[in-house]
Amino acid sequence: MAKIVIVEDDVFLREELQNIVEKEGYSVESISSFDTPVEDIMAAEPSLILLDLNLPNLSGFQICRALKARGIGPILVLTSRNQLRDELHALELGADDYLTKPCHPKRLIARIQKLQHLYANMHVLLDAGDFQLDERTNMLYAGRNSISLSENEGMIMKLLVTRAPAVVSKEELFNQLWGSSEYVDENILQVNMTRLRKTLGEVGLSNRIKTVRGVGYQLVDGESG
Amino acid sequence: MAKIVIVEDDVFLREELQNIVEKEGYSVESISSFDTPVEDIMAAEPSLILLDLNLPNLSGFQICRALKARGIGPILVLTSRNQLRDELHALELGADDYLTKPCHPKRLIARIQKLQHLYANMHVLLDAGDFQLDERTNMLYAGRNSISLSENEGMIMKLLVTRAPAVVSKEELFNQLWGSSEYVDENILQVNMTRLRKTLGEVGLSNRIKTVRGVGYQLVDGESG
DNA sequence: ATTAACTCTTACAGTTGGTGTAAGGATTGA
DNA sequence: TCAATCCTTACACCAACTGTAAGAGTTAAT
Numbered sequence: 001m002a003k004i005v006i007v008e009d010d011v012f013l014r015e016e017l018q019n020i021v022e023k024e025g026y027s028v029e030s031i032s033s034f035d036t037p038v039e040d041i042m043a044a045e046p047s048l049i050l051l052d053l054n055l056p057n058l059s060g061f062q063i064c065r066a067l068k069a070r071g072i073g074p075i076l077v078l079t080s081r082n083q084l085r086d087e088l089h090a091l092e093l094g095a096d097d098y099l100t101k102p103c104h105p106k107r108l109i110a111r112i113q114k115l116q117h118l119y120a121n122m123h124v125l126l127d128a129g130d131f132q133l134d135e136r137t138n139m140l141y142a143g144r145n146s147i148s149l150s151e152n153e154g155m156i157m158k159l160l161v162t163r164a165p166a167v168v169s170k171e172e173l174f175n176q177l178w179g180s181s182e183y184v185d186e187n188i189l190q191v192n193m194t195r196l197r198k199t200l201g202e203v204g205l206s207n208r209i210k211t212v213r214g215v216g217y218q219l220v221d222g223e224s225g
Numbered sequence: 226m227a228k229i230v231i232v233e234d235d236v237f238l239r240e241e242l243q244n245i246v247e248k249e250g251y252s253v254e255s256i257s258s259f260d261t262p263v264e265d266i267m268a269a270e271p272s273l274i275l276l277d278l279n280l281p282n283l284s285g286f287q288i289c290r291a292l293k294a295r296g297i298g299p300i301l302v303l304t305s306r307n308q309l310r311d312e313l314h315a316l317e318l319g320a321d322d323y324l325t326k327p328c329h330p331k332r333l334i335a336r337i338q339k340l341q342h343l344y345a346n347m348h349v350l351l352d353a354g355d356f357q358l359d360e361r362t363n364m365l366y367a368g369r370n371s372i373s374l375s376e377n378e379g380m381i382m383k384l385l386v387t388r389a390p391a392v393v394s395k396e397e398l399f400n401q402l403w404g405s406s407e408y409v410d411e412n413i414l415q416v417n418m419t420r421l422r423k424t425l426g427e428v429g430l431s432n433r434i435k436t437v438r439g440v441g442y443q444l445v446d447g448e449s450g
Numbered sequence: 451a452t453t454a455a456c457t458c459t460t461a462c463a464g465t466t467g468g469t470g471t472a473a474g475g476a477t478t479g480a
Numbered sequence: 481t482c483a484a485t486c487c488t489t490a491c492a493c494c495a496a497c498t499g500t501a502a503g504a505g506t507t508a509a510t
Contacts, residue, residue: 084331091338092335107309110317113316187487188471193487211486213477410499411457415458
């Protein structure tokens with residue numbers, strides 16, 4: 001049966017949720033340490049994440065965004081914060097549903113099943129907010145535009161998207177693209193970056209790759225131009 | 226922009242909804258006659274349906290079920306019925322989200338955008354039983370094998386799969402592939418069939434394309450060999 | 451069995467897109 | 481100002497896709 005990961009710092013709520021969900025036949029794994037929640041969630045390979053918003057260290061919002069950029073989901077946010085702007089923010093960052101505590105168990109289960117069903121029929125796209133990347137086919141979807149990236153372009157984009165907003169080192173790019181960081185000619189990476197930037201420009205995604213001098217490259221937001 | 230169909234019998238509410246949605250840039254079509262709502266909705270080819278539950282004649286539940294059986298969606302139920310069992314029932318019948326009136330416009334818009342985003346990323350896989358074909362990317366999934374078909378191969382497979390178990394005429398294949406049935410050299414089709422058969426063999430799908438002499442080609446089951 | 455219609459296979463060449471190399475120009479920051 | 485770093489453009493090679501050509505193989509009716 002599918003595995004649900006519960007991300008909730010309140011022990012009592014966590015166990016209550018676990019009971020509800022296990023009664024329905026799902027296996028459950030709870031995150032109890034909140035030092036590296038994103039890594040812990042990914043390691044569990046969940047088929048659904050039940051996510052609280054008020055957490056120690058990293059907020060639920062940040063976790064939400066990080067998971068979606070890594071193609072992890074679906075995410076059901078379950079929180080006591082009933083402010084509309086929290087809901088809007090969570091949905092905007094990629095949450096797939098938003099429920100407020102207290103929540104009737106049957107409603108929770110129904111929403112969980114809905115999302116499971118939906119995701120069974122879905123592309124698993126890496127979500128970067130205003131565009132999405134299919135890492136299997138290297139298709140990039142930006143609004144109503146879509147374009148097929150080449151292998152190199154796709155691999156670079158995958159690294160940029162999954163690491164965002166962090167900087168991806170040149171060394172890692174070389175490792176992933178050419179199997180070694182002991183490269184002879186650094187220029188080939190620059191050429192491929194130029195080509196990728198040009199391709200992105202063709203679908204309206206200009207100035208999205210920032211160069212970090214001496215280090216590597218970084219995916220940045222498109223709003224501020 | 227995407228077209229939203231509003232199914233709501235209260236004129237006042239309908240116009241209010243229409244304002245909210247149009248302000249967001251969507252085009253709107255409202256169902257005002259409720260004699261044949263399902264047919265009317267389908268005729269509008271909506272990219273999303275905003276559905277009330279309390280309607281004359283056919284109930285929202287029935288409409289929901291009928292649309293989902295026809296592959297139409299997404300459906301966002303917006304109703305004043307705040308009973309949990311109504312929500313569970315609607316979700317069970319295929320509704321993709323369930324909101325209760327009164328609903329803040331921003332919440333409604335956020336949920337609409339969420340569903341649009343979800344549905345835009347759905348796999349549309351043609352299912353042939355023991356293998357699937359993605360007609361957008363020409364990816365063919367056979368068990369744990371997957372392979373990328375060329376344009377010609379993909380088009381031929383699409384025709385064979387969607388028409389199966391019927392025979393696809395050579396004329397139709399020529400029309401779809403080369404834009405005309407007044408072909409000069411019939412051989413090119415045969416060459417492409419040979420190539421496709423070879424490609425299918427590489428993922429364990431041998432002897433699946435049967436030649437119907439003088440007519441065309443046909444996708445057949447693989448079991449009997 | 452014969453034969454004409456139909457189908458399959460293989461080889462070849464043109465086109466296209468992806469990739470790496472090379473060379474020189476532009477930018478950055480001390 | 482100047483050296484390190486980065487960007488851009490042009491060129492050539494390679495692989496994949498496609499259509500053409502030629503000949504071999506198969507089918508079904510006589």
